[in-house]
Each structure stands twice: as structure tokens, then as C-alpha cells.
Amino acid sequence: xxxxxxxxxxxxxxxxxxxxxxxxxxxxxxxxxxxxxxxxxxxxxxxxxxxxxxxxxxxxxxxxxxxxxxxxxxxxxxxxxxxxxxxxxxxxxxxxxxxxxxxxxxxxxxxxxxxxxxxxxxxxxxxxxxxxxxxxxxxxxxxxxxxxxxxxxxxxxxxxxxxxxxxxxxxxxxxxxxxxxxxxxxxxxxxxxxxxxxxxxxxxxxxxxxxxxxxxxxxxxxxxxxxxxxxxxxxxxxxxx
Numbered sequence: 394x395x396x397x398x399x400x401x402x403x404x405x406x407x408x409x410x411x412x413x414x415x416x417x418x419x420x421x422x423x424x425x426x427x428x429x430x431x432x433x434x435x436x437x438x439x440x441x442x443x444x445x446x447x448x449x450x451x452x453x454x455x456x457x458x459x460x461x462x463x464x465x466x467x468x469x470x471x472x473x474x475x476x477x478x479x480x481x482x483x484x485x486x487x488x489x490x491x492x493x494x495x496x497x498x499x500x501x502x503x504x505x506x507x508x509x510x511x512x513x514x515x516x517x518x519x520x521x522x523x524x525x526x527x528x529x530x531x532x533x534x535x536x537x538x539x540x541x542x543x544x545x546x547x548x549x550x551x552x553x554x555x556x557x558x559x560x561x562x563x564x565x566x567x568x569x570x571x572x573x574x575x576x577x578x579x580x581x582x583x584x585x586x587x588x589x590x591x592x593x594x595x596x597x598x599x600x601x602x603x604x605x606x607x608x609x610x611x612x613x614x615x616x617x618x619x620x621x622x623x624x625x626x627x628x629x630x631x632x633x634x
Contacts, residue, residue: 395419396417400413411447414433420546420576422594427598432601441580476536477551485524487527488506492506495542497543503544506542516534530564569592596609
């Protein structure tokens with residue numbers, strides 16, 4: 394396994410946010426983390442990359458516990474975090490955003506700025522445009538490209554469909570399928586359960602900071618009771634199937 398969390402507890406001050414969370418992500422699989430707003434999905438991802446340090450438990454990357462390491466040292470072990478929202482350097486061009494990310498890593502591999510342009514031709518066409526002037530979908534594409542040029546083993550994607558038009562969400566699904574085919578491990582935090590389970594191999598449901606269910610994507614997608622707890626109606630589930 395690339396990533397293994399075992400009994401992780403994370404706090405914000407005295408507030409106990411993550412409560413004994415355990416999960417795994419392996420190479421070449423997309424694992425979805427489902428839950429409503431406030432369930433602890435973002436906190437879990439921040440705990441993995443060291444932005445919010447877990448107080449107890451183990452966070453293992455390739456078998457090594459990285460819970461006490463600083464975020465940049467965790468990143469060097471092949472973990473790339475793509476946060477929610479428009480987290481780009483708005484005053485820099487698309488090209489400058491990608492080049493800066495590529496220079497920030499010590500890791501080597503197949504992913505370069507050129508390959509990002511080959512994979513996302515629209516970014517090459519926009520390479521001189523300031524990132525602040527990109528659409529939401531274009532910024533999401535740029536954030537993913539910045540992560541890829543660091544040549545990670547595992548990508549953490551936090552709410553990537555948030556605020557995107559349906560056609561762009563469809564493109565994002567294609568990108569997830571591409572990442573799996575390339576052998577990346579992906580941990581995807583999403584509220585859009587229908588989209589996420591259509592592209593995931595396995596999933597976990599997080600409620601009030603604790604894992605309440607886990608299973609194959611088909612199993613979770615077929616459980617109307619579980620999906621109802623996430624706000625998915627019978628009609629929405631039937632359309633997805």
C-alpha cells in the first residue's frame with residue numbers, strides 16, 4: 394500500500410475531529426472518501442500531508458510512519474495534495490505555475506511540463522494567461538497539472554467537482570480514469586457520491602470524523618440506505634446505475 398492510516402485521531406484545539414480513522418490506498422486505484430460537509434474529509438487529507446498533525450495513530454507512506462514529519466518532507470515521499478477551491482498563483486501565468494511546481498520537487502519521473510501540455514492541450518493554449526483569469530475547470534486542470542509535475546505516487550484530491558459545470562465534471566472523470574491507468578494511487582474526497590463512485594474502485598464513508606462504512610464502489614453505489622445518508626435520492630441513484 395502507498396498510504397495506510399491506522400487509528401488516526403486529529404484535533405483542532407480541544408475539538409476531536411478525526412476519531413480512530415483507518416484506511417488504505419494502493420497503487421493504481423481510486424479510493425473515494427464520502428461524507429457531508431463537516432464530516433472531516435479535508436481534515437483527514439491535511440493530516441496525511443502534515444498540515445494538521447494527527448495527535449495519535451499512524452500515517453504510513455510506503456510503510457514509513459510520516460506523522461511527525463513536516464509537510465515538505467512528506468511531499469518528497471511522493472504525496473501531492475490538490476486542495477479544494479481556486480488555489481493557484483493568480484498573478485502568474487499557467488506556464489509559470491507549472492514551472493514553479495516542477496522546480497520545487499526533487500523527485501524525477503515521466504511527468505514534465507511538456508507532458509502536462511500533451512495531456513491537457515488546453516493548458517498549452519492558455520500557457521501565457523494569468524491563472525486568475527482561468528475558468529473554474531481550467532484552474533482545476535492547472536492544479537492537477539501542478540501536482541503531476543512533482544511526479545507523485547499518490548494524489549489527494551479534495552472536492553475537485555466543487556463549483557464545476559457538469560461538462561467539466563465529465564472531463565474530470567476522464568482524468569481520474571487516466572490517473573488510474575498511469576498507476577497513480579488516488580484518494581478522492583467528494584460530496585458528489587454518484588460521480589465519485591462511478592470512477593472509484595473502493596470507498597469509505599466518513600460521518601462525524603469516523604469511518605462508518607467501507608466497501609467496493611459497486612457495493613456502495615448499490616446501497617440506497619448508505620447513499621440516502623449522503624443526500625442521494627432513489628432517482629439519482631437509479632440514473633447513475
